[in-house]
Amino acid sequence: MAMEISFQSKILSKPPSLRLPRLSARRLPIGKPNSRRVLSMAPPSAAAAALSGDPVHREDVLRAARESRSVCLSATHLEETVAGLRMKAKGKVRDVYESDDCLVLVTTDRQSAFDRILASIPFKGQVLNETSLWWFDKTKHITPNAVISSPDKNVTIAKKCSVFPVEFVVRGFVTGSTDTSLWTVYNKGMRNYCGNILPDGMVKNEKLGSNILTPTTKATDHDVPVTPNEIVEMGLMTKDDYDEVSQKALSLFSFGQKVALEHGLLLVDTKYEFGKTNDGTIMLIDEVHTPDSSRYWIANSYEERFKSGLEPENVDKEFLRLWFKNNCNPYEDEVLPEAPEELVCELAWRYIFLYETITNSKFELPRNEVPIHERISRNVSKALSNI
Numbered sequence: 001m002a003m004e005i006s007f008q009s010k011i012l013s014k015p016p017s018l019r020l021p022r023l024s025a026r027r028l029p030i031g032k033p034n035s036r037r038v039l040s041m042a043p044p045s046a047a048a049a050a051l052s053g054d055p056v057h058r059e060d061v062l063r064a065a066r067e068s069r070s071v072c073l074s075a076t077h078l079e080e081t082v083a084g085l086r087m088k089a090k091g092k093v094r095d096v097y098e099s100d101d102c103l104v105l106v107t108t109d110r111q112s113a114f115d116r117i118l119a120s121i122p123f124k125g126q127v128l129n130e131t132s133l134w135w136f137d138k139t140k141h142i143t144p145n146a147v148i149s150s151p152d153k154n155v156t157i158a159k160k161c162s163v164f165p166v167e168f169v170v171r172g173f174v175t176g177s178t179d180t181s182l183w184t185v186y187n188k189g190m191r192n193y194c195g196n197i198l199p200d201g202m203v204k205n206e207k208l209g210s211n212i213l214t215p216t217t218k219a220t221d222h223d224v225p226v227t228p229n230e231i232v233e234m235g236l237m238t239k240d241d242y243d244e245v246s247q248k249a250l251s252l253f254s255f256g257q258k259v260a261l262e263h264g265l266l267l268v269d270t271k272y273e274f275g276k277t278n279d280g281t282i283m284l285i286d287e288v289h290t291p292d293s294s295r296y297w298i299a300n301s302y303e304e305r306f307k308s309g310l311e312p313e314n315v316d317k318e319f320l321r322l323w324f325k326n327n328c329n330p331y332e333d334e335v336l337p338e339a340p341e342e343l344v345c346e347l348a349w350r351y352i353f354l355y356e357t358i359t360n361s362k363f364e365l366p367r368n369e370v371p372i373h374e375r376i377s378r379n380v381s382k383a384l385s386n387i
Helices: 048-052 055-071 124-138 182-187 228-233 239-262 302-307 318-327 341-359 372-385
Strands: 086-090 094-098 103-107 110-113 116-120 147-152 155-158 166-174 206-213 216-218 223-225 265-276 282-285 294-298
Touching (some): 103 372, 110 318, 124 147, 124 239, 124 341, 147 372, 155 372, 166 182, 206 239, 228 239, 239 265, 239 282
Antiparallel strands (some): 086 094, 094 103, 110 116, 166 206, 166 265, 216 223, 265 282, 265 294
16 A cells, blocks of 8 residues: 655664664663653753854854744745645645645644644754755665755755655664653563564663664554554555665665764664655655654763763754653643743754754854745745746
8 A cells, every 4th residue: 555645744685783882781670750740941951062062153043043933934835825836734844735746845843742743943944854955865875765856945846656654763772752662662561562572671772782673654643663564464565665665764774873973973763754656666755864853862972871871962852852741741731831942942953953963064044034934935936837
């Protein structure tokens, strides 16, 4: 079974994995997580030193983020402003439009976790789009992708194809805080997860012996872990397609780990999505190795912090996820508390820090001289007229 491409943000011989020294550590006690904690508004100090980078640049970004909160791109309506464009799907982060010839993916500033929207993060859409474009270009030797062009900082124009209704989640560490994260299920006693046999005695944030695939299929409002056999039996993919895509996913992750480590980062886990064109070509779609789809840690402090039982220095949205998890029930509460401005701006900086660290280039802050939606509409209209 295949569905027409959605590109929704939440709809991911075996290559050798990147090895870190396997560390011994006492087993953490297994117990029920705290359901509520005292409200805390300060961002975690774990990553303060490594993430400070150029302090002047950081303060410039934080100030720009505070000033831009009111003009975040939280919603789009290009079907009203661009001739011939139709709204196809509204994902948690991306709004997807289609014309007769292609798809238009607009990456917004919406921040999602726990299968819902938590906040809008200044510059996030631009960071994600430009990060993905960089990785799409660097991974063409592993797999073709659907990118046609990028006429705007927040937009990618892509080929149409049929999407496999499976996210290929690849993990290198036992970690995470969501219901489907590897540490959550492992801490509950599960030792066979998505067809992977896990050894006893592992602790949170420990490096796996080798990278593993933990695919998920889409339900109405949440991800459902699934084994390779179940994917084939349910008719979601043929065995040949699954084998090809799983090898591509593992190769992409191994390459991503190598590149990340060269820049002082650990690529901890990520998700990939793939589609198939009419001629049978399997393509990488959606996003690649962004701080939204991936977890990154600072490499040079990992071992020491792991030995000390401290959380790794992270360069992703995990600290914001943890803030919501500690201050509400993000899965069940009808109304969530507003994300503190300090955390929102800190996340904007971390996303930019990751982009600049990985690509070794300077992120160009938008000038906001023209409203973002107006700018996107103009650029998309021009691009489509030339296709």
